[in-house]
Amino acid sequence: MSTSPWFALPYPKPTKHVIVSGAGLAGCTTAWALAQRGVKVTVLDAASAPAQGGSGNPQGALYAKLSVTPTKQSELHICGSHYSLNLLRHLDPEQTFWSECDVMQIATSSAELKRQTNLLLHNAYPADVVGGANQSALTDLIQQPVTADGLIMKLAGWVSPAEFCCALLEHPNIEWHGNSRLVSLQQDNGEWQLQVESGQQYRSGTVILCHADATKQLEQTQHLPLKPIRGQVSTLPASVTDKHLQQVVCGEGYISPPYQDQYCFGATFELHEQSTCVTASAHQTNLDNLAKILPELAEDFVKSKHLLTGRVSFRCSTPDYLPVVGPAPDISATLQRFAPLRKDRNWQFPETEPAHLPGLYVNCGHGSKGLITTPLCGEYLASLICNEPLPLAKPLLDALNPCRFLIKDLIRKRI
Template identity: 50%
Template sequence: MITCADIFWKNDTPYSTGFDDFYFNTEQSHEDSLYVYVNANQIPARISSKQKLLTIAETGFGTGLNFLLTAQQWLNKSSNGQQLHFISVEKQPLSHNDLKRALHQWKDFEPLSSKLLNQYPLACQGFHRLSFPDERITLTLIFGDALDSYKQLEASIDAWYLDGFSPSKNPDMWSPELFREIARLSKPGTTFSTFTSAGIVRRGLKAVGFEVKKQPGFGKKREMCLGTFIKNNAPQVDTKPWFSIPKPEQPTEVTIIGGGLSGCSSAYSLAQRGIKVRLIEKEQHLATAGSGNRQGALYAKLPVSPTKQGELHLTGFLHTVNLLKRKDPEQSFWSQCGVAQLATKENENKRQQELIDNGHYPDSLVQHKSDIELSEISGSVVSSSGLFFPTAGWVSPVDFCHLLAAHPNISIEQHDITNIEQVDHLWNLTTNNSKHLHCSHLIICNAELANQFKQTEHLPLKAIRGQVSITEDSADLPQLRTVVCGEGYISPAQGGKYCFGATFDLKGKQRDVTQYDHNRNLEKLKDALPEFHNALIGKNELLTGRTAFRCSTPDYMPVVGPAPIYSDFVETFGRLRKDKNWRFDGCTANHHPNLYLNTGHGSKGLITCPISAELLASMICNEPLPLPKTLIDAVNPARFIIKNLIRRAI
């Protein structure tokens, strides 16, 4: 679990009790950081040179001073078409209140500092992507140990700010292992600078391929170090070459098949980067299939102990909340009203208690509440104790899709695509009425229909039927103030109607709404909200509903990334059938050129589609990736081929 920094304040300057040091030069903080980091890495000159993507990485975020000073230079000197990507790690982040106090004294950073505060993450370990689209700035803020964090990063760094507390007070950070990761993420010409000239730092950086020199330090500091990456002295070993990602040039246009949450999120992430997007939907309107429900619960059901799926869901939840706060601050089609997750069964009660006892998650994310407390919070009598997520809530997926697609770089067309084929470096798309469309880059986002094409037919996608029930009138019903989840879920009324459910039918094919499924949804309400259930009994005329099919995968993780060439993968990595530990040195993973997938989100699309779209857009534009390598591999479309080879299933 991440813990916030233990600090106290000396004349409005934060002081770390753990490292016995100030966070910055108390008298000349701006001048110090500009001299040591911004100017020593020639950042103003790099911006003025019109470098299209400038990527800077830092080893200690602290108060965000280096980020804000760099952003200030960026805003003064950059032009349209340029993008700044800033990456920083922090093992003990400041609390929101402490960061607010630190930034309050630096008025010259407004309004960017306010935007930073609005997106500043909860104290949850992992990757957090913060976006500043108006400024053309992206901040990937990683909460965790510097070495562990950078081991998981996929990026190409232009400049390093080696900040943090001094080697004498924080020796664990300044390690040979970290220097090797810095070298792995660098390229010839990558620069670094740091306030320290300690021998352990100079020797460590030289050993991994940096040319290191000293120069006078700032103010009373006698010396500092800076330098340039020449070569990587450590051999690069790819232990899982089948999960390698192509590194293309950023395209000018992309076509997307599928107008649900996955497609609209992907379109938005690309459009924000200045890319023209053609969004193709076979129905007359966006979000008519699985993304068409009236309301969806916005929260992550957390595992007792961290898992890949739980990490993806938590990262995605926090990312979606930030996106919604930026795009719809008035909460016109969503509500951050909180979510109560009830323990209606004894085994769930034990699981929840274990989750709280393990302490992996901060109170700001999840809290344990009694049935009395949750009844007061929700506005209706609940049946049991449970977990409360104060920053969670509900979203209208349809409205979310339309908001994301309402971007000047996105055009929407209605076509039913039945075949795709690459011809002369372009993708040829054939419609059901034999019309042909062409594009250079193609993303398939049409849920369970994503494997209808020859290039993707190997994907093990499955459709799972679900029905939600909707009350036609909520006037005589209890007035819920928060989302309540048990075996199902119910949200506060939207437009005078309650939406609750949902059924989960692995083999269901029925597309019509049935009374049988209304009864199943009502039964789930009985276990969670008896008062609400009793008010609806015998009032079937109040209920309407909607059916849809979730697109799921065998491991319940989405499918996000480049589309593998099935036959090439089987031939290249076939030795996995005999030896799963075989080292495929020099082998290349072959993918269909400029063909990508974003599907298989199941019932978690609200929290996995936006972060998956950001991952995909970063891949397509060859930018730093917003998720750790373990999660990128876990959603890679090639994983099913590799698993089946190891199992000797193919």
Template identity: 45%
Template sequence: MKQHHARLVWSEGAPLSESFGDYYCSLADGIAESRYVFIDGNKLTERCKDELASGLTIAETGFGTGSNLLCTLDTLNQLSTSHLHGSHFISTELHPLSYDDLKKALAQQPQFQHYTKQLLEQYPPYIQGMHRFTFDKGRFYLTLCIGDAAASLQRIDSAIDAWYLDGFSPAKNPAMWSQELFSHVARLTKNKGTLATYAAASFVRKGLIEEGFEIKKKPGFGKKRDMLIGTIAKPKTATAPTKLPWFTLPKIKKPSSAIIIGAGLAGCTTAEALARRGIKVQLIDRHDDICQEASGNRQGALYAKLPTKPTLGGELHLCGLEYTLRLLSTYQCLDNRIASQCGVLQLATSEKEALKQNAIASSGDYSSDVVSLKSATEASQIAGTPIAHQALFFPRAGWVQPKAFCEKLTEHPDIKLTLSTSIISLTQTADQRWIVLDHNNQEHTADIVIMASAVHAKEFEQLNHLPIKKIRGQVSISETDDNQDKLKTVICGEGYISPPLNNLYTFGATFDLHDQSPQIREADHKSNLTMISNSASSFASQLPNPNHWSGRVGYRCSTPDYLPIAGPAPVASAYIEQYAKLGDDKNWRFKNTPPELHKGLYLNVGHGSKGLITAPLMAEYLASSICSEPLPIPREISQALHPARFIIKSLIKGKK
């Protein structure tokens, strides 16, 4: 099925699904219906008064216009201004409303304006996968899963307190109300967890009972005779998705303190995600300022290069781009000084690339709000300079000045910067606190440590097994000229060039695995000029002579599979011993016992040249995992990023 937004018609002032012939809410009073069926049906008001220690996790099938979310946030906000901090709302939607339709629908609910504004500011185009929203600086979270409801639930392992089984009428949309969906609902429900639904069809009631729910009828809303409420009693052992024991994530007590080593993009975004959750963070770096290594370039291109067909990596990059945009918006960075959503043109400078772009554009796998194919003439108009190639245009993309972005993120009272400090060792005490020893023989202690120091992570005994390497890259910087074309968008081909910032163009970058020299080289300037010439020859010809350029050398941290490393640090020797049988049989059935990990030690490294779209989402993922919250990425992606994956791959290949 090709992706598309919901197709609506407006009838009696309310949105009606053209595909399913059903209204999104009651014509009598949709807000009253939401409160009666879902909030009262799950007894949330009473439960919130009793459960003062932490927030709730609520899940919904059928996001629709977002009315249930807004109703719930408003209710929780009225119940308490403190103890429900960190409540999560998870929702699925196969055909989300377009931005314009959502804005029109929510305009009819002015009482929720505070949350409506935040929802609309973070709302993505149609991108299949999981999207994490933040409300009120982390007081509430939404994880919107775009895709089939059952398939989306199959990808998560969150423990749910209460369910809103919504969606269109079972008579009009029976495919959603499936036994498979009920099975996942049961699998994910906490002990004593509840559900509520306006649906009262007998097959819905019987299906939920079969999965272990005690189901009762109660009077329905308005003219509807009945609805269903339920409590999990004896959960049926659902056929859970295959779990690979070596990728099990640890459950730890929420820490009160953390040390992050490395104050680049990965370290600063991780510090922000933890501090937002009330954890005191010490951010340590060996340089005298933040973002002095790979994150120190003046401008970085912010966009996701798409695979021809959707892949896990492509999903990670697109959802990561959207998360970074939300973070930039939240911290008011899209000001054309710190960041700009000016769009990105990815040029087809070869026949092979043109064929790939044609396949992407014609596949129907990507929304036109995400990417569209442009002719050379159209690309020239967008760029503001002659372009001789067709291009893919990413209207939501742009550029970011990483250091300025990170300065915004680390302006938090719970983040302490410790600069000009090199860390030489990590040790753990008997009570499992971490001691970090610096070059001045000073000890720093915390409950957990997150390593965000790129290739320097390998310098520590616990992490010397990581197969990471550094790749040298030189960017060039040239002054603008009054007679020169002024670029209006980022241009990417073999390299990239961004619109000018403070009258300077930044472009590049070289890619050198074998030469690690920190010196600025004229040969690399010429190489960058050649790359720009292949993309936009007219513009390149207007640049000053390379002899007048400045530049910067940085080192990307790369992994063998070009995906980041994010998650708990494995004890490599224990993994090799525990899973040695994989060398004989990759399908060996191990006891589902957790692997040995360095408790409280985590990684956020290996972002290569994609850090702007992967590091912030990985930071949110780590913070969610550390605090035992619902994750912002699906299980398969979590496993694909696990720091132990290279150990497991080596064992399967017979290498130890």
């Protein structure tokens, strides 16, 4: 008997058609994983083109965030890095919109240096995932002065997320519909009926919501505690410097090697800012963070400050920093069925099944790590929907389950 019956997964009926709403990294990778299994997929997005939200930056860094001792998050990140790199190698073997390269993580503070030293001492991760290097070795590798010792992350690189999304949508089993903002959905005769802002309606027995933080705007998923966090990246022509990078270098921000003759660096992390406008102060933060890792490159960039351009978008974060992936719970039935948890967190439910909304799934909350979490999470959902063996261990699937917030709230008597 499971000690967490609310996390039991459904056994879906075979399906030939799925609707994925949201065409960022989460939606496109999920659609592709289903399309690879022969399922016809309709992808909807509110915007006129794919990847106009968090997934639209010119470049993003692909590397795992590792804690000193392994956690569910680092486990997901390592599995996800392997999965993303394999998918990218398959999809774009010439590396036209991505590159497999090391990521150097410079210790920009004494606290970070201590954390990195402990991480290496604990030796919890294999040498083909992470290693250490001192300041002078890093300076030799990067071929310009770096400010401190750091970690070298293998299983890493950079990706143009928007081009990644477009390449995924080229699958012949995927049909793309832009300008299609989903405003509501309801169950009708064993199917979901979707109402789109333009007046168009869509139907399918299986629907996956990948709207990042906007997922909570729908009635069925309003319980999700998703928070948008503003981020601005800055871009400059690569010609403003002769110091060219071959690796991604990060500290409080990150910079990738030039792509399409542009350097892209950033990104700010602005918790309480909602504006979508590019600001000079965010550019300055990005330059300051760059100076903390690569001072000479930053000096060249400052001289060409007038050429800076940028892009603002929003990360979708969750309270436990893990994505939200799996079947959508029926909110009121879940609260009713598991109500005794309010009195006793150890209450046993020998006969109780979880209450899912049949055929409705969620894939969002990828924070600042979508490049390594979305492809594997898309693979998980496609395996679940097609009744195949699942690619992640059950404790990790439980940690991603969209029901977890309702259960926590019941135990803490918040609802």
